[in-house]
Amino acid sequence: xxLLYTVNSPYARKVRIxxxxxxxxxxxxxxxxxxxxxxVKNHNPLGKVPVLVLDDGDNLYDSRVIxxxxxxxxxxxxxxxQDHSSKIWVRRWEALADGICDAAVAAMLEGRKPPxxxxxxxxxxxxxxxxRGLEVLNLDIFKKKWCVNETFSLADIxxxxxxxxxxxxxxxxxxxxxxxxLAKHYGLLAKRPSFKQTMPVAG
Ligand SMILES: N[C@@H](CCC(=O)N[C@@H](CS)C(=O)NCC(=O)O)C(=O)O
Numbered sequence: 001x002x003l004l005y006t007v008n009s010p011y012a013r014k015v016r017i018x019x020x021x022x023x024x025x026x027x028x029x030x031x032x033x034x035x036x037x038x039x040v041k042n043h044n045p046l047g048k049v050p051v052l053v054l055d056d057g058d059n060l061y062d063s064r065v066i067x068x069x070x071x072x073x074x075x076x077x078x079x080x081x082q083d084h085s086s087k088i089w090v091r092r093w094e095a096l097a098d099g100i101c102d103a104a105v106a107a108m109l110e111g112r113k114p115p116x117x118x119x120x121x122x123x124x125x126x127x128x129x130x131x132r133g134l135e136v137l138n139l140d141i142f143k144k145k146w147c148v149n150e151t152f153s154l155a156d157i158x159x160x161x162x163x164x165x166x167x168x169x170x171x172x173x174x175x176x177x178x179x180x181x182l183a184k185h186y187g188l189l190a191k192r193p194s195f196k197q198t199m200p201v202a203g
Contacts, residue, residue, distance in 0.1 A: 002027040003066075004040050004051040008200045010101045010165035011063035012050035017157050018067045020194035022074040026052070064094065067154055079154045089148045093140075093155035096133055097162040103129035104162075108169045130166060130173065138179035145188075160189035168200040 003019075003026050005012035019026055031038050031049060041047040043059040052060040052069065060066050071080045081087045107126035110118060137159065141147060147155035163186045166175055176183040189195050 001055055002029055002053045004029050004031050004043060004053065005049050006031060006033060008165070008168065009049050010161040011098065013161045013164070013198045013200075014063050014154075014158055015050045015052070015066045015070070016198045017161065017194045018070050018079055018154065020197060021079060021157070021192075022070060022076060024070055024074050063098070064091075071154070079152075079157065081149065081151075081153065086149050090153050090155040093137075093147050094158040096137060097155075097158035100130050100133040100137075100162050101165055103127070103133070104166050104169055127170065127173065130170065131178075134166070134175055134179050134182060138181045141181045141185050156185075156189060160186060160195055163189075164195075164200055168202075 003012070003015060005016065005028060007030060016028070018024075029039075031040055033040065033047070033049065038047075040049055040051060043051045043053055044061045046061070048062065050061065050063050050066060052066045054060065060069055068080060071078055080090055103126040107123050107130070110123045110126065141159075144150065146152050147159060159182075163175070163182060166173065167186075176186070
């Protein structure tokens with residue numbers, strides 16, 4: 001199976017980390033979304049990464065579907081708990097982390113428009129979502145080693161990918177100073193080989 005990804009996509013990073021944590025081999029194919037010949041739209045009509053192309057030619061997207069597929073494909077500890085109530089909480093952490101990524105990506109894209117087309121109001125609106133989300137997660141992680149059930153899970157992975165992305169694209173938010181509980185958690189996650197191997201790349 002083959003993962004179509006971009007190095008700095010937080011959603012694709014989530015998938016790459018799940019695969020590394022579960023010791024699942026897959027071919028990584030880096031793509032350039034702005035390339036007119038980018039293969040992604042042949043596999044996902046939405047033209048978004050990540051896409052997992054299975055050996056039988058089927059395509060899986062988006063990241064939430066892919067991580068569930070990978071978690072069930074390999075034996076060993078589940079990153080998404082089997083127990084329904086724990087699973088719902090893990091997925092809620094993921095939904096908020098991914099939602100913050102959506103807002104952080106939208107703010108970045110707005111900021112890349114030519115100045116005369118840019119809307120500062122939209123940038124502020126998106127960054128407000130980021131800050132409100134971080135505030136909630138900072139309270140939720142207080143005094144916890146891991147997000148759910150004191151066990152490393154997809155919730156921690158999604159949180160770490162989001163924090164890495166916000167750090168990379170919106171350093172000016174100084175989130176590490178404002179949200180010390182999240183900064184501490186990020187420090188713990190950043191020591192894992194799976195996180196080290198998938199760090200966003202400057203450029
Ligand atoms: N909900 C999707 C979000 C995927 C997404 O927005 N990916 C971005 C890259 S970070 C993308 O491919 N954008 C290209 C586009 O929107 O055309 C997921 O979890 O996979």
